[in-house]
Structures are given as structure tokens and as C-alpha cells.
Amino acid sequence: MEFQWIAIALGDVVWIGLAFVLGLLARFAGLPPLVGFLVAGFLLNGLGIASGETLEGLSDLGITLLLFTVGLKLNLRTLARPQVWGVTTLHTALVVVVFGFAIYALALLGLPLLSDLDLPQAILIAFALSFSSTVFVVKALEERGEMTSMHGRIAIGILVMQDIAAVIFLAASTGSLPSPWAVLVLLLIPLRPVLHALLVRVGHGELLVLFGFLLAIGGAEVFELVQLKGDLGALIIGVLIANHPKADELAKTMLSFKDLFLLGFFLSIGLAGQPSWEAVIMGVALTPFVLVKSTLFFALLTRFKLRARTSLLASLNLTNYSEFGLIVATIGVANGLLDPQWLIILAIATALSFVLAAGLGRFAQPLYTQYRARWKQLQRHDLIADDEALDIGGAKVAVIGMGGLGSGAYDKMREARGDVVVGIDIDPVTCTNQCEDGRHVLHGDPTDADFWDRIQAAHTLELVLLALPRVSTTLAVIAHLRRSAFEGEIAAIAKFEDEEAALQEAGATTVFNIYTEAGAGFAGHVMARRQGDQ
Numbered sequence: 001m002e003f004q005w006i007a008i009a010l011g012d013v014v015w016i017g018l019a020f021v022l023g024l025l026a027r028f029a030g031l032p033p034l035v036g037f038l039v040a041g042f043l044l045n046g047l048g049i050a051s052g053e054t055l056e057g058l059s060d061l062g063i064t065l066l067l068f069t070v071g072l073k074l075n076l077r078t079l080a081r082p083q084v085w086g087v088t089t090l091h092t093a094l095v096v097v098v099f100g101f102a103i104y105a106l107a108l109l110g111l112p113l114l115s116d117l118d119l120p121q122a123i124l125i126a127f128a129l130s131f132s133s134t135v136f137v138v139k140a141l142e143e144r145g146e147m148t149s150m151h152g153r154i155a156i157g158i159l160v161m162q163d164i165a166a167v168i169f170l171a172a173s174t175g176s177l178p179s180p181w182a183v184l185v186l187l188l189i190p191l192r193p194v195l196h197a198l199l200v201r202v203g204h205g206e207l208l209v210l211f212g213f214l215l216a217i218g219g220a221e222v223f224e225l226v227q228l229k230g231d232l233g234a235l236i237i238g239v240l241i242a243n244h245p246k247a248d249e250l251a252k253t254m255l256s257f258k259d260l261f262l263l264g265f266f267l268s269i270g271l272a273g274q275p276s277w278e279a280v281i282m283g284v285a286l287t288p289f290v291l292v293k294s295t296l297f298f299a300l301l302t303r304f305k306l307r308a309r310t311s312l313l314a315s316l317n318l319t320n321y322s323e324f325g326l327i328v329a330t331i332g333v334a335n336g337l338l339d340p341q342w343l344i345i346l347a348i349a350t351a352l353s354f355v356l357a358a359g360l361g362r363f364a365q366p367l368y369t370q371y372r373a374r375w376k377q378l379q380r381h382d383l384i385a386d387d388e389a390l391d392i393g394g395a396k397v398a399v400i401g402m403g404g405l406g407s408g409a410y411d412k413m414r415e416a417r418g419d420v421v422v423g424i425d426i427d428p429v430t431c432t433n434q435c436e437d438g439r440h441v442l443h444g445d446p447t448d449a450d451f452w453d454r455i456q457a458a459h460t461l462e463l464v465l466l467a468l469p470r471v472s473t474t475l476a477v478i479a480h481l482r483r484s485a486f487e488g489e490i491a492a493i494a495k496f497e498d499e500e501a502a503l504q505e506a507g508a509t510t511v512f513n514i515y516t517e518a519g520a521g522f523a524g525h526v527m528a529r530r531q532g533d534q
Contacts (some may be wrong), residue, residue, distance in 0.1 A: 041270020058264025068216035071238020084157035099126035148427035235450035283348025406467035
């Protein structure tokens with residue numbers, strides 16, 4: 001037996017166990033588990049444990065899978081919005097100028113770790129601070145079920161534009177251009193029908209999982225071979241099959257694997273290096289400046305004709321520093337442009353910004369709801385068409401969430417109640433597909449308090465069926481309904497007994513357990529079929 005492998009395994013058990021315990025404690029505190037993972041990384045660093053090959057491999061694979069799944073859900077038309085490319089360009093320029101000159105001014109005052117900085121170095125640090133974390137934001141949006149919401153799509157679009165800017169910087173910083181063979185990646189476009197055909201034929205089991213890994217890792221390797229950033233390849237491969245009907249199933253299949261591997265990324269931030277007290281103080285001091293980034297995002301998004309709510313939630317999602325900032329700092333250190341302590345400083349500031357962003361994300365909806373009259377005063381009157389409040393006309397029954405279960409509920413209600421039934425979904429692609437199938441489905445965000453207030457003003461809605469995939473989203477919608485004095489019936493779905501109790505306590509009049517009730521419905525269907533045959 002190789003005792004070296006036992007030592008490696010025991011070391012892995014230590015960081016896995018510590019990450020689990022602290023992730024669980026973070027969940028008990030109402031924070032995302034990733035906050036606990038970040039703390040675990042710093043504790044391991046303090047204990048003298050360095051980042052090993054296993055952890056680095058998990059981190060790299062997690063980021064690759066993350067960008068692949070982002071590509072699966074990315075609509076290229078979102079990137080073409082002025083609210084995305086215009087805001088990203090202006091925000092990056094403003095942050096680099098404001099932060100860069102502010103850091104240089106502090107350097108002129110002779111503060112520790114700043115006194116030796118010249119203006120180009122200060123600009124480089126500001127550029128590193130201008131990014132928001134794709135990993136953190138996508139993870140947070142997925143946990144809240146807001147990936148396809150208006151503010152989620154805007155935030156993801158801005159992050160992708162930032163990632164593209166980071167890739168350009170990385171290429172420029174190496175002093176080398178992509179290989180002349182890089183033009184061959186364009187051949188992936190005519191391969192799209194082949195990828196679609198394979199996606200249909202792999203089925204729904206382990207082959208689908210393996211195909212997902214092949215696409216993500218294979219796309220990354222192809223780009224690396226021609227000296228392009230591999231993660232960009234995973235993103236583009238995801239985009240190529242994003243409009244396929246099975247793309248959503250593939251994304252859901254890869255979700256657990258991606259979450260597991262991203263554990264390595266969050267731990268590696270804390271393991272970036274041993275901090276000095278000066279670095280800790282500087283990292284803590286940089287953290288509040290992330291609120292300046294958020295304020296700039298809000299101001300720009302509202303000027304680009306987005307509602308105050310959309311602008312606020314997108315801005316709060318982007319209230320963090322980024323892993324790309326650490327990559328920029330790493331390049332600066334490697335090229336002798338920055339002191340190695342700046343990598344530790346930015347790692348500390350990034351980790352603390354994640355904690356701050358997790359707290360803000362938890363209270364984002366209440367923050368808008370409680371002060372929305374003031375928020376609305378900051379928005380323009382000429383809003384873009386797809387960010388205006390939704391009007392359901394005279395509908396009496398609303399089905400919220402038009403997936404497979406919601407579609408079935410809609411059809412049954414339409415058969416019983418006629419034209420007074422309306423479907424609502426947060427995903428515009430789903431809405432388009434449903435309308436093509438002949439259903440009356442509108443695009444709207446059920447967690448939007450303005451949306452429910454406008455519906456209540458018509459006083460027509462009698463029944464709301466919540467067919468949403470996450471119980472947290474369902475609870476948020478019920479809270480909005482009760483807050484808007486809705487007096488009709490609320491029906492909701494649950495997967496587990498504890499979810500049933502929580503939904504009933506929140507105010508749902510009917511709760512349908514999709515597992516237990518599906519079994520009863522299946523047996524009833526078989527019995528009715530047999531009686532009909534006799």
C-alpha cells in the first residue's frame with residue numbers, strides 16, 4: 001500500500017470536513033454556504049495548510065463547468081442591449097479612473113503598502129477591483145431562482161462583458177497573440193447541428209452527464225490549444241447549444257457537479273497566501289468601496305431606462321470583487337508590477353465582499369419593497385418596453401411558473417374556466433414557446449412587488465397557482481401576495497413535508513406535494529383506464 005496516498009486522502013478529508021461544517025453553520029445563519037467555504041479557506045491558511053493539486057484541480061474544473069452552464073442559459077441578444085455593453089464600458093472606465101486616482105492620492109500620502117505605488121500600478125489595481133465575480137453572482141442567482149429574471153439576465157450580461165475584457169487583458173499581458181490556428185475555432189459554428197443531434201441521442205442518464213463534461217472540458221482544451229483562454233471555450237460551447245430544447249435539462253444535470261467542484265475555488269481564495277497585518281487592514285479597508293461600484297451600477301442602469309427595482313437588484317448582485325481581479329493581480333506580481341502582498345490584499349477584499357454581497361442579497365427584495373416609493377423617484381419615465389410593469393387584463397386565474405407542471409395546470413384550468421386563465425413565467429424564451437403552443441402566457445417576475453400591486457389594482461384575480469421550482473421563491477411570492485392584501489386562494493407545490501408546513505404557515509390555502517400526489521394520481525389514472533376498458 002502507498003502510504004503517501006493515505007496522507008493525501010486524510011488531508012483532503014480535513015478540508016472537505018471543515019468546509020462542510022462551516023458551510024452548514026453559514027446556512028444556519030441564513031447565509032449562502034459559500035461564505036462558510038471562504039472562512040474555511042482562511043482557517044486552513046492559518047493552520048499552515050497550502051492549496052494542493054486536488055483543490056486546484058477542483059477549482060479549475062468548477063470554473064469551467066460554471067461558464068459552460070452560463071453559456072447554456074445565455075441569450076446573445078442580451079449582450080447586444082445598451083444596458084449591458086454600454087453600462088459595462090462606462091462603469092469599468094469610471095471605476096478605473098476614480099479608484100485609480102484615489103489609490104494614487106493615498107500613495108502620495110505615504111501610507112503603508114501604498115507609498116511605493118506609481119500611477120500605472122494604481123490604475124492596474126483599480127482595474128482589478130472593477131470586476132464583479134461571475135462565480136459568486138451566478139451561484140447566488142441560481143440559489144434564488146433568478147437566473148432568467150430581468151435583473152438576473154442584465155447582471156449576467158454585464159459579467160460576460162467583463163469576462164471578455166479580462167480575456168483581452170490576459171492576452172495582452174502575456175505579450176503574445178493567439179495562435180494563427182485560432183481562426184479554426186470558427187469551425188465550431190457549422191458543428192452546431194452535430195452537437196444538437198448528439199444531445200438528442202444521448203438520452204437522459206449517465207451519457208448526458210458524460211456529454212456535458214465532454215463539451216465543457218473539450219471546448220476549454222480546444223481554445224487552450226490555440227492559445228485562447230479555455231474558460232471562454234467552455235462558455236462558447238454552451239452558447240452554441242443554448243437554444244436546444246434539452247439545454248435546460250443538461251444545465252440542471254450538471255448543476256450538482258458544478259457546485260461540488262466550485263468548492264475548490266472558494267477554498268482556494270482563502271489559501272492564496274499568508275497575510276500580514278498590514279494586508280489584512282488594507283483588505284478590510286478596500287471592502288466598503290465595493291458599495292461605490294454598486295452605486296455607479298445603479299445610477300447607470302436607471303439612466304439606461306431600466307426600472308429602479310431591476311437596477312437595484314442587478315446592482316446588489318454585482319456588489320462584490322472578482323476572481324478575475326485576483327488573476328490580474330497574479331499577472332501583475334509575476335511581471336514585477338505589484339508587490340506580492342497585493343495578491344493577498346485583493347484576496348481578503350474579495351472574500352469580504354462576498355460576505356457583504358451575501359447579506360445584501362438576502363435583504364434585496366425587502367429593501368426595495370419597504371422603500372420603493374423613494375426608489376421609483378430615481379427611475380426614468382421612459383422605461384424600455386420589456387421592463388415595464390405587467391398587466392394581466394381581466395384574468396381571474398394565474399398560473400405562475402410555466403414549466404411542465406405549470407403547463408399541465410394551465411391546460412386543466414383553461415379547460416374548466418375558459419379564457420380567464422393566464423400563465424406567467426420569468427423566462428422570456430419559455431413565454432415565447434408557450435405562446436407558440438397556443439397558451440396565453442406573459443413574461444413577468446412573480447417576486448416583483450410592483451407587479452402584484454398592479455394586479456391587485458384591477459381586483460379581478462381570484463386564484464393563484466404557484467408552480468415554481470424553488471420553495472424559497474414560492475414563499476417570497478406568497479409574502480408579496482399577502483402584503484398586497486390579496487384575498488383569493490393560493491395553491492402551491494412542494495417536494496418535501498417540511499416545505500408543506502412552511503408554505504401553509506406562510507399563507508398557502510392549498511399545498512400539493514408533487515411526489516406523494518403524483519403517485520396517487522398515477523394510480524387513479526390506471527384505475528380509471530381499466531374501468532373504461534371493462
